[in-house]
Amino acid sequence: xxxxxxxxxxxDLKTLEAEPRWRHFPQAILAPAxxxxxxxxxxxxxxxxxxxxxxxxIGDLLAxxxxxxxxxxxxxxxxxxxxxxxxxxxxSQDLGExxxxxxxxxxxxxxxxxVPDATERLDFPWYNSPxxxxxxxxxALWSSLLHLAGRTFGKxxxxxxxxxxxxxxxxxxxxxxxYWGEHSRSGPTTGYNHLTFTALATYWENSKDPxxxxxxxxxxxxxxxxxxxxxxxxxxxxxxNRHWEVNAWGHFGFSHFPDGRxxxxxxxxxxxxxxxxxSSLGRLAQDALYYHEGPAQPxxxxxxxxxxxxxxxxxxxxxxxxxxxxxxxxxxxxxxxxFYLDRQGNLSVFHSKSxxxxxxxxxxxxxxxxxxxxxxxxxxxxxxxSSRLQMNDAEDRLSLAFNTFFTDLYVPSxxxxxxxxxxxxxxxxxxxxxxxxxxxxxLKEGEMLESAAGKKLRLGGERIELxxxxxxxxxRHHGWTLKLAEDPPGVCRGSPVGAAGAAGAAxxxxxxxxxxxxxxxxxxxxxxxxxxxSNTSRPET
Numbered sequence: 001x002x003x004x005x006x007x008x009x010x011x012d013l014k015t016l017e018a019e020p021r022w023r024h025f026p027q028a029i030l031a032p033a034x035x036x037x038x039x040x041x042x043x044x045x046x047x048x049x050x051x052x053x054x055x056x057x058i059g060d061l062l063a064x065x066x067x068x069x070x071x072x073x074x075x076x077x078x079x080x081x082x083x084x085x086x087x088x089x090x091x092s093q094d095l096g097e098x099x100x101x102x103x104x105x106x107x108x109x110x111x112x113x114x115v116p117d118a119t120e121r122l123d124f125p126w127y128n129s130p131x132x133x134x135x136x137x138x139x140a141l142w143s144s145l146l147h148l149a150g151r152t153f154g155k156x157x158x159x160x161x162x163x164x165x166x167x168x169x170x171x172x173x174x175x176x177x178x179y180w181g182e183h184s185r186s187g188p189t190t191g192y193n194h195l196t197f198t199a200l201a202t203y204w205e206n207s208k209d210p211x212x213x214x215x216x217x218x219x220x221x222x223x224x225x226x227x228x229x230x231x232x233x234x235x236x237x238x239x240x241n242r243h244w245e246v247n248a249w250g251h252f253g254f255s256h257f258p259d260g261r262x263x264x265x266x267x268x269x270x271x272x273x274x275x276x277x278x279s280s281l282g283r284l285a286q287d288a289l290y291y292h293e294g295p296a297q298p299x300x301x302x303x304x305x306x307x308x309x310x311x312x313x314x315x316x317x318x319x320x321x322x323x324x325x326x327x328x329x330x331x332x333x334x335x336x337x338x339f340y341l342d343r344q345g346n347l348s349v350f351h352s353k354s355x356x357x358x359x360x361x362x363x364x365x366x367x368x369x370x371x372x373x374x375x376x377x378x379x380x381x382x383x384x385x386s387s388r389l390q391m392n393d394a395e396d397r398l399s400l401a402f403n404t405f406f407t408d409l410y411v412p413s414x415x416x417x418x419x420x421x422x423x424x425x426x427x428x429x430x431x432x433x434x435x436x437x438x439x440x441x442x443l444k445e446g447e448m449l450e451s452a453a454g455k456k457l458r459l460g461g462e463r464i465e466l467x468x469x470x471x472x473x474x475x476r477h478h479g480w481t482l483k484l485a486e487d488p489p490g491v492c493r494g495s496p497v498g499a500a501g502a503a504g505a506a507x508x509x510x511x512x513x514x515x516x517x518x519x520x521x522x523x524x525x526x527x528x529x530x531x532x533x534s535n536t537s538r539p540e541t
Contacts, residue, residue: 001028001278002054013065013074021275026080027073029058033087034285036094052094056085059095059103062508067107067339078138081110081200082145085280086289089152092323104153111149111158114142118161125163127173128184136182137192140147140199142371145371146403147391148206168204169196170215176224177310183239183340187312190233191244193219198283201253205290220260225308226316227263228350229301229352231270235362236327236348237314241339244371246270248283252290258297266301313389321352322414327360328387330468344370344382345440346398347409349419359440374402374432404432410433443477450476 008015016025035043036051041465045319047053062084065389066072074080088103095103124131132139142487147162149155174180179188180196197219204212226234231246240242246267254260264287271280300306300318309315313328325348332342344367345360363369370382391397397411410422423437443449449457449464457464474483 021277022356024279026082028278029087030083030282030285033090034289037090063106063475088321140196144199144202170212178218189240190238191241194247194249198250222252236345248280251287257293262296262299312411313387323350346371356442373436375434376432
C-alpha cells in the first residue's frame with residue numbers, strides 16, 4: 001500500500017480504486033492506525049511513527065477527496081466512513097488541532113445525512129427490504145455509524161437513534177436461528193448477515209449493552225454451522241448471492257465465545273497477505289482492534305462429523321470428506337428488485353479435496369437452474385409450494401411439493417469414497433407439460449470432463465451440450481465421478497467456472513422426463529439414484 005502511494009503521489013480515489021483489490025481503499029486507514037495505537041505483545045509496530053504517518057497520509061487524502069465532493073457519492077461510502085472514524089478515535093491525540101478539526105468536519109458531513117433516513121424507518125413494521133426500502137445490513141451499519149459518531153463527537157441524539165435501531169435488531173429482528181432476514185424472516189442472507197452482525201458487534205464494543213451479547217452468540221452459532229470447510233458461507237440458503245468469498249467482517253464479534261475464537265482463527269487462516277484487498281485489510285484491522293482473547297474450542301469444521309438443522313427447513317451435515325446442505329426454504333419473489341434471488345436451489349454437495357461439486361446457488365430469471373421445475377398452463381414453476389426436512393444420522397430426507405408432483409430426496413450416510421443421492425418422485429393429478437431435475441455442477445475451466453460414452457473435453461469458456469448418448473452411465477471431472485444408477489433421458493449443458501467464479505453462468509446436469517413417462521403414476525417412482533465417488537487419482541489437468 002505504501003509503495004503504491006509513493007509511486008502515485010497525486011492519485012485520487014478514483015485512480016486508486018480502479019484496481020479491483022483497491023475498492024473501498026479508505027478502509028485500509030485502520031490498519032496502520034491499529035498498528036500504531038494498539039499495544040500488544042505481538043505488535044512490533046506499536047507507536048511506530050511510520051505507521052502514524054501512513055494513517056495520516058490516507059486520512060488527509062480522504063478529507064481532500066470529500067472536500068472536492070468525490071468521497072461520499074461512491075457506492076457504500078458509509079462502510080469506509082465507519083473505519084475512518086475508528087482511525088480518528090485511535091489517533092485523535094496525535095493529529096494536531098487543525099487536522100483533527102478537518103477530519104471531524106468531513107466525517108460528520110458523511111454521517112449527518114443518515115439521520116433522516118434512519119429516523120424515518122425507526123418504527124416500520126419490520127426491518128426487511130419490503131418495508132425499509134434498503135437492505136437490513138445497510139440500516140444496521142448506518143445505525144452503528146450514527147451511534148459511534150454520536151459518542152465520539154458529543155451528539156447524543158445520534159447516539160440515541162443508533163442505539164434504538166440496534167437494540168431492536170438484537171431483541172426483535174433476529175430470528176431464533178441467529179440470522180437477520182433481508183427480504184423476509186423466512187430465510188437467511190448468509191453473506192450479508194456478516195455485515196449486520198458487525199454492526200451489532202461494533203455497537204456492543206462501544207456501549208457494552210448486555211442485551212446485545214445473546215444476539216451475537218446466536219449469530220455466531222449460525223455462521224459457525226453454515227460455513228464450508230474452505231471458509232466460504234453456505235450458498236444454497238442465501239437469497240442474495242450465488243457465491244461469497246471468505247469474509248473478514250466482524251471476527252471480533254465471534255471472539256466473545258470460545259468456539260467463536262477458533263472460528264475467527266479458522267477464517268483468518270484463508271487470507272493471503274499478498275492478495276489481500278484493501279477492504280479486507282481494514283476489516284481485519286478492526287478485528288484486531290476489538291478482539292477478545294481467551295481459550296478456544298473446536299468448531300464443526302474441526303470435527304469429522306457434525307450436523308445442524310434450523311427451525312426452518314434447512315440443514316447441513318458433514319461426514320468427512322463430504323458436506324451436504326439441504327434447503328427447502330420458501331420465500332416470495334421480488335420481481336422488481338435485482339438484488340433478491342428466487343429460492344430455487346435445494347442441494348449442495350462439498351468435498352474436502354474437490355471443493356463444491358454441486359452448488360445449490362439460487363438465481364433470478366433463470367428457472368432452468370432450479371433443482372426442480374414443472375411447466376403447466378404455459379408457465380414454468382421453479383420454486384416449491386411446500387417442503388419438509390427430516391434429518392437423522394442414518395439418512396436425511398428433503399421433501400418438496402409442486403403442483404403436479406412431490407419429490408423426496410434421500411441422502412443416506414455416505415462412506416469415505418461414495419455419496420448417494422436418491423430422488424423419488426410421486427405424481428399428482430394431470431401431468432405437467434414438462435418436469436425437470438437439474439443439478440448445477442461446478443465445472444473447472446482448463447480441466448478435463450470425461451463421460452462413460454467416451455467423450456473427453458478440456459473445458460474452456462464456451463458453452464457445452466452433451467446428449468444422453470454422449471453421457472452414458474457416468475461423468476468424471478476434478479477428482480470426482482458422478483454415476484447414474486438409472487439412465488433417465490437427459491442432456492448435460494453448461495459452462496466451466498474458474499476458481500474465482502463459482503457463481504458463473506449456467507451449468508447443469510439436466511435429467512429431464514416428459515410428463516407421463518416416469519414421473520407420474522399412482523405410486524412413487526425412483527427417477528434416478530446418483531452416486532458420487534471421490535477418485536483415488538488426481539484430476540487430469
